[in-house]
Amino acid sequence: xxxxxxxxxxxxxxxxxxxxxxxxxxxxxxxxxxxxxxxxxxxxxxxxxxxxxxxxxxxxxxxxxxxxxxxxxxxxxxxxxxxxxxxxxxxxxxxxxxxxxxxxxxxxxxxxxxxxxxxxxxxxxxxxxxxxxxxxxxxxxxxxxxxxxxxxxxxxxxxxxxxxxxxxxxxxxxxxxxxxxxxxxxxxxxxxxxxxxxxxxxxxxxxxxxxxxxxxxxxxxxxxxxxxxxxxxxxxxxxxxxxxxxxxxxxxxxxxxxxxxxxxxxxxxxxxxxxxxxxxxxxxxxxxxxxxxxxxxxxxxxxxxxxxxxxxxxxxxxxxxxxxxxxxxxxxxxxxxxxxxxxxxxxxxxxxxxxxxxxxxxxxxxxxxxxxxxxxxxxxxxxxxxxxxxxxxxxxxxxxxxxxxxxxxxxxxxxxxxxxxxxxxxxxxxxxxxxxxxxxxxxxxxxxxxxxxxxxxxxxxxxxxxxxxxxxxxxxxxxxxxxxxxxxxxxxxxxxxxxxxxxxxxxxxxxxxxxxxxxxxxxxxxxxxxxxxxxxxxxxxxxxxxxxxxxxxxxxxxxxxxxxxxxxxxxxxxxxxxxxxxxxxxxxxxxxxxxxxxxxxxxxxxxxxxxxxxxxxxxxxxxxxxxxxxxxxxxxxxxxxxxxxxxxxxxxxxxxxxxxxxxxxxxxxxxxxxxxxxxxxxxxxxxxxxxxxxxxxxxxxxxxxxxxxxxxxxxxxxxxxxxxxxxxxxxxxxxxxxxxxxxxxxxxxxxxxxxxxxxxxxx
Ligand code: MCN
Numbered sequence: 234x235x236x237x238x239x240x241x242x243x244x245x246x247x248x249x250x251x252x253x254x255x256x257x258x259x260x261x262x263x264x265x266x267x268x269x270x271x272x273x274x275x276x277x278x279x280x281x282x283x284x285x286x287x288x289x290x291x292x293x294x295x296x297x298x299x300x301x302x303x304x305x306x307x308x309x310x311x312x313x314x315x316x317x318x319x320x321x322x323x324x325x326x327x328x329x330x331x332x333x334x335x336x337x338x339x340x341x342x343x344x345x346x347x348x349x350x351x352x353x354x355x356x357x358x359x360x361x362x363x364x365x366x367x368x369x370x371x372x373x374x375x376x377x378x379x380x381x382x383x384x385x386x387x388x389x390x391x392x393x394x395x396x397x398x399x400x401x402x403x404x405x406x407x408x409x410x411x412x413x414x415x416x417x418x419x420x421x422x423x424x425x426x427x428x429x430x431x432x433x434x435x436x437x438x439x440x441x442x443x444x445x446x447x448x449x450x451x452x453x454x455x456x457x458x459x460x461x462x463x464x465x466x467x468x469x470x471x472x473x474x475x476x477x478x479x480x481x482x483x484x485x486x487x488x489x490x491x492x493x494x495x496x497x498x499x500x501x502x503x504x505x506x507x508x509x510x511x512x513x514x515x516x517x518x519x520x521x522x523x524x525x526x527x528x529x530x531x532x533x534x535x536x537x538x539x540x541x542x543x544x545x546x547x548x549x550x551x552x553x554x555x556x557x558x559x560x561x562x563x564x565x566x567x568x569x570x571x572x573x574x575x576x577x578x579x580x581x582x583x584x585x586x587x588x589x590x591x592x593x594x595x596x597x598x599x600x601x602x603x604x605x606x607x608x609x610x611x612x613x614x615x616x617x618x619x620x621x622x623x624x625x626x627x628x629x630x631x632x633x634x635x636x637x638x639x640x641x642x643x644x645x646x647x648x649x650x651x652x653x654x655x656x657x658x659x660x661x662x663x664x665x666x667x668x669x670x671x672x673x674x675x676x677x678x679x680x681x682x683x684x685x686x687x688x689x690x691x692x693x694x695x696x697x698x699x700x701x702x703x704x705x706x707x708x709x710x711x712x713x714x715x716x717x718x719x720x721x722x723x724x725x726x727x728x729x730x731x732x733x734x735x736x737x738x739x740x741x742x743x744x745x746x747x748x749x750x751x752x753x754x755x756x757x758x759x760x761x762x763x764x765x766x767x768x769x770x771x772x773x774x775x776x777x778x779x780x781x782x783x784x785x786x787x788x789x790x791x792x793x794x795x796x797x798x799x800x801x802x803x804x805x806x807x808x809x810x811x812x813x814x815x816x817x818x819x820x821x822x823x824x825x826x827x828x829x830x831x832x833x834x835x836x837x838x839x840x841x842x843x844x845x846x847x848x849x850x851x852x853x854x855x856x857x858x859x860x861x862x863x864x865x866x867x868x869x870x871x872x873x874x875x876x877x878x879x880x881x882x883x884x885x886x887x888x889x890x891x892x893x894x895x896x897x898x899x900x901x902x903x904x905x906x907x908x909x910x911x912x913x914x915x916x917x918x919x920x921x922x923x924x925x926x927x928x929x930x931x932x933x934x935x936x937x938x939x940x941x942x943x944x945x946x947x948x949x950x951x952x953x954x955x956x957x958x959x960x961x962x963x964x965x966x967x968x969x970x971x972x973x974x975x976x977x978x979x980x981x982x983x984x985x986x987x988x989x990x991x992x993x994x995x996x
Contacts, residue, residue: 244881248733258483260439261516263454271515272359274349274366276341279595279910280375291365296358301350303338311335311500315466316561322402330561331391335497342559345524375595375910379556382592397592405586413548413584417539421621427609429531429903436486442502443512450477456485458493459725459766460756466495481758488728490601494563523915529602531556534613548584555591557599564600571606574651574698578614580636585648595910604952607697615693615960655938656847665849665871686855689969693960696847699949700774702765706838707775711783713833717825722754723776724764731882743784746811770949778943783837795822844940844948848872850957854965861988870933876946890954896923898962900981
């Protein structure tokens with residue numbers, strides 16, 4: 234096996250000293266001379282006509298430079314928000330979306346939408362003056378519930394979106410599924426709701442825009458996950474050519490999908506910087522972020538699973554409602570692509586039929602959020618499988634054994650056209666069962682019962698697609714300078730994933746030189762390299778693999794140059810540990826020798842398909858029936874992510890993902906008031922954030938099957954944790970409650986909800 238960790242790197246992240254000593258440079262750390270400050274006036278209504286915006290009193294406030302409104306946005310032509318829903322739906326249907334001027338014009342569609350931008354000398358002046366902007370609204374009926382939005386009597390939100398239906402499609406074979414259901418021994422039915430959550434990266438959004446009139450170029454500092462998507466979308470929103478949009482970004486404090494695309498605020502700041510001839514800076518408050526950073530999930534699945542007498546799966550049917558909020562956000566497409574790709578999970582399910590409906594609602598737009606559809610489909614399928622096991626009285630692990638795609642069937646094409654590369658699910662399962670002592674559960678349950686606790690066990694076996702991206706290729710430029718430093722340029726941007734370490738390890742490994750000699754350069758200002766951003770757990774498979782290819786290229790080109798020095802043929806040159814040698818010569822040419830006089834630069838590229846990381850997680854929980862509080866008492870994870878570059882980072886990714894999933898399971902949920910459309914969870918007073926201690930001691934093991942898609946043999950890992958943890962934790966609570974005849978409520982499983990479920994049932 235191609236062991237990427239053979240350099241004996243101790244796993245420590247090279248970026249951490251900078252980040253934990255306060256030397257990181259985040260978006261709001263950028264300042265420039267003469268900069269002005271922006272403050273957005275935001276809608277306090279869910280749905281209303283804008284009758285008038287009076288900016289005069291605010292404009293007279295000391296320090297105010299100018300106030301921009303929807304009129305300015307329309308004048309600039311910044312009205313068509315880019316979205317990625319390019320799929321063709323039912324009967325050739327294309328996605329429909331309302332116009333979205335970068336500052337609302339004539340109408341507001343969710344609480345928090347930017348209506349005006351006040352620009353002043355100081356942040357305080359901008360904020361104080363914003364209070365004086367008087368907006369006259371005419372309220373309209375709103376709808377925030379996605380099922381409600383599709384009801385016949387729902388208020389109609391946009392002429393461009395009849396019936397509030399933005400998109401509709403179907404996949405699979407409806408007739409084959411109907412036939413299978415007709416002869417089924419048992420049908421399991423469930424409504425599975427993956428709740429709406431707010432990602433809340435540690436770094437709030439911020440943006441500083443400077444306009445250079447002579448070159449008509451905008452210099453932009455904002456958080457990002459990579460340059461190509463953000464630049465492309467902002468260009469499409471504003472019609473400013475991509476080469477006139479230059480991003481300079483230092484560190485990014487978390488992204489989770491939410492930082493990948495263009496937000497209207499960035500374009501509004503471009504209008505202001507251009508008009509005022511001065512840089513304009515805006516820093517989002519946390520409460521603004523909760524209202525306007527894209528939310529995640531909110532997918533409702535009505536699922537049915539048909540089984541035969543032996544517990545073999547015959548067919549599955551899912552009716553999806555996918556809420557994407559008031560507009561179609563740039564990250565929307567993933568919710569359909571990723572759920573379709575892995576719709577049958579790790580199981581052989583011969584027939585499948587699914588429908589999708591995407592409504593618009595008066596809510597914050599929803600975008601990609603760690604997993605972007607993968608956790609939602611895994612939650613739906615795993616919930617059906619666990620419920621079927623309980624209904625039929627079959628052990629949940631045994632039901633899985635009967636239905637796994639056998640290792641010999643790979644590469645496996647799923648009924649929805651997903652092409653799974655390889656996996657050893659039986660191996661993963663048995664390893665996890667042993668690690669978690671599955672068989673010993675009953676004894677532990679009895680033990681818990683003795684001290685008055687309800688104990689439950691949950692299991693999930695999941696697979697997801699990682700790697701494939703929208704960019705035509707992933708490109709990496711490798712540079713070698715006279716000092717022997719190797720710089721590696723790419724267009725993905727880490728937001729915490731540690732690429733400065735892992736990409737450097739990949740190159741150091743290939744070149745057999747110390748890690749300290751490698752410098753990873755992410756998204757250099759003005760870069761024209763092509764490639765995907767960091768998302769979809771694709772960076773290692775994509776850019777990481779190309780780092781390896783680029784290093785190989787440097788060796789090959791180096792051999793050609795060294796041959797001249799050594800007076801031999803390139804084929805007679807050997808390379809190892811940073812040195813070129815030849816059996817025909819006593820001389821040694823070091824890497825640095827090649828770059829005397831001239832930095833060497835080579836470009837490499839690659840295009841890779843999807844890889845399919847998979848795993849089995851098993852969790853045990855204890856519920857205190859007196860308080861309803863759930864404690865996770867055991868969490869085991871066995872994952873196949875192919876070859877591992879950095880075990881420490883991978884473990885961290887897994888822990889982060891698992892706890893992020895646990896946040897959704899036990900507390901996180903964005904709630905809107907049904908009557909008024911007001912968000913009720915718009916600050917950390919009301920919105921639950923998970924803490925590391927939520928799941929103490931995750932025990933993990935690796936079970937790699939090497940990927941052939943990537944030359945490194947790697948599969949992605951960034952999202953695996955939350956894909957597996959949501960079904961396993963809900964499953965464990967479900968199990969504990971079901972044993973005492975209590976129906977498990979929907980997420981989030983807060984103490985109050987669980988207590989009510991228990992006491993309601995026993996009352
Ligand atoms: N890795 C490895 N060996 C492998 C696979 C990955 O050592 N076989 C390492 C990688 O080299 C990288 C890290 O693990 O340092 C994650 O790699 P990968 O799975 O390729 O995912 P990406 O780098 O593309 O990161 C994206 C992924 C996603 S989609 C979300 S959302 C997410 C996540 O990563 N957001 C995060 N992890 C996050 N971690 C932090 N700290 N902050 C976020 O916002």
